[in-house]
Amino acid sequence: MTQRINAFGQPIGFDVPDWQPRPQPPADPIDGRFVRIERLDPARHADQLFAANSADDGRMWTYMPYGPFADLSAYRAWAADMAPRTDPFFHAIIDRPSGQAQGVASYLRIDAGLGVIETGHIAYAPVLQKTAGATEAMYLLMRRVFDELGYRRYEWKCDALNAPSRAAAQRLGFTFEGIFRQATIYKGRNRDTAWFAITDRDWPKIRAVYEAWLAPENFDGTRQKQSLSALMAAR
Template sequence: MEEIQVIRRSPAMTTRINDLGQPIGWAVADWTPCPRPPRTPMEGRTVRLEPLDPAKHGDELWAAFEADETGRMWTYLPVGPYADRGAFDAALATNAKSEDPLFHTVIDLATGKAVGFCTYLRIDPNNGVIEVGFITFSPLMQRTTGSTEAMYLMMARVFDELGYRRYEWKCDSLNAPSKAAAARLGFTYEGLFRQAVMYKGRNRDTAWFSILDSEWPGIKAGFQAWMDPANFDADGKQKRGLAALISERRE
């Protein structure tokens, strides 16, 4: 797909007043709706994201998720853990047909195996808004370079390829690891939606985060600096953290 070169940035903070003397938002000139995310792969240095295919990915995903022996990875997700393989396969079949959420399997390029999945959801081409969610990373990819690169690839498609204005991350406000991940990845905390939803028979107060297109160039530069092989020592340990690199480069 041809890359969209124009990033629609917000202008400097200025006050616009209409003919009635009321303050109004800044003008969005020549806006056209964004394309919907395509069902095509996204490949990086350590991982490839490809559309979920139950026949191709089912066995490997089941094995990867079984590595979570306590079921901890499912606590804050609206689904899972699955009682048996049949229930899991039925869920995969439904997920693979879905357009929103749009599921992508994460392939570890070192092993060639599926190790998790993530989605685009609440896709709003007219307003240029899209969310990342259903992030289901097995223990095989948690706290790895690949888990970070997978999130970078999702962002790069949204902003560089499709030209969206806003990228969202939402999570249970009690999910401390998810909130920490959002901050590390460059998202800005926007607030708490109290009693937003119910899932698994319990309340969820939802924490909202976002990245805007105007912020993306600096965040992208931070990701690229972090993923540079020179940022890792001989044992694969990072020399500088992602959050610090993004902070230095974002506008």
């Protein structure tokens, strides 16, 4: 990281010349090879998502501030509440072969003035978990943030006790930045929050890794030949 010294001999950060606030995330869909990202629409997505989520035994909601949902009407009500919001900005993840919504993810804590945005509320139904589409969805959302919108920083935060989420963040290219102790309370319990981030300076190498991993020659059908973790470690 470039560091400079001012006239008083103090270290200061690098210049960010001609910085302008970034656009808010648009509602335009994003097409990938395995999935399509669409703005959450309760009328089109809620029933499909609830059906897909019903294969879970409840553990996918342990570290979320809501869920599990008692029935379809409860999930529809939640989706109807979330869908109009712009922060968090919810997306449905659509499996391209089946055309079915199988997960959600959002942008949140959007600071367009400073070019910082977080991803969160990631709830993948069992059918989407550990698939190429699950990873591609994260890449498509990152690509929009950096390449389309020009943000400087993309964050991932989770309960510090959520080991799968922490492992996923690092596999996806996020750098661990520390733990904020007693950061919040949810479902009546404490949460220490683990912080991860990717910056625009990190992004070119990370994007190249995703492009190599997503290349058709890296797959035999939907089975990967080289893992994303291995490619990230070698970048």
